[in-house]
Amino acid sequence: MTSTSDGTQNLSTHALIGIVTVSDRASRGDYEDRGGPAIRAYLERVLASGWSAQAALVPDEQDQVAQAIRELAAAGCCLILTTGGTGPALRDVTPEATEAACSKMLHGFGEAMRTASLKAVPTAILSRQTAGICDGALVINLPGQPKAIAECLDAVFAAVPYCIDLIGGPYISTNTEHIEAFRPASAVRPVAVD
Template sequence: MKAAILTLSDRCSTGERADGSGPALKSWLEERGVSVTCTEVIPDEAPLISEKLVEWSDSGAYDLILTTGGTGVSPRDVTPEATERVVDRLLPGFGEVMRMESLKKTPHAIISRAVAGIRKNTLIINLPGSPKGATENIGFVWAAVPHTVAKLQGDPEECGTPMPS
């Protein structure tokens, strides 16, 4: 599986703060055999986010795109809207599971607006902006990611097969 990671942060994009989430996600994915071939940091600007998601998805180079940051309720948190503008289909179960599992750890999980969806043959998942939140949340949904990617690539296997524990 090939992946790209897009960090959304005004401060990280200007060098005011180091990106911790992108590198944490890259390590997490590589530990699971995923090839992370592209990472980038851009500001919290919906048009830039949408443009990058379209560029990466339409290139066919990535099976999975993870975004980190911009999923809360601050005025500059626009990642879900930017993602919804460009996906062909939403996959609400990813966000539902991430919120449900995160709620077991913090009451603030209820304000996460993270979404997931499909553009072309690429799975896009929004994750929180903190390294801990990003890696925990991808962990909550990871069991479904390889299956989803396989289905997007035309795998004819039945979907009723139980997920590994």
């Protein structure tokens, strides 16, 4: 059971999750979005509780990325995952857009994801992904490559359900064969099967 910002208890177990693909080429239709579907496939494997997704596809424009994050949070998303735009290139502005949209930043997510990615490629230090809170939604930046998306989510997802609890979101359970969500004993509650 979690408390919302107005002090009421949130008993919901259904999560609305936002998926934002940030790509000039994909937003123009020149390139197939592979990041968004990779996030959706990951969530299908990992989440045991009920969820649905709301997707957005935007170009590498800071104001448009920030607006997509804000709109998904306003629509009731408890988790917003972005893919793309996290590198050092001139058009990579997703971290700046995330900071503009969020009231609190959670830098540990980016640190953990980069540490995990460094085991695979030395260029992981070039990634600037971060995370934060936007109007009751946890926002996490992910790279654009599908393989890197799974590696990064594996590095942090155990902490995601409890973070969502703490910000008043629904109680999310995971498929323990893939990821076991960590919660202090006092925060664990029985989960009804959807």
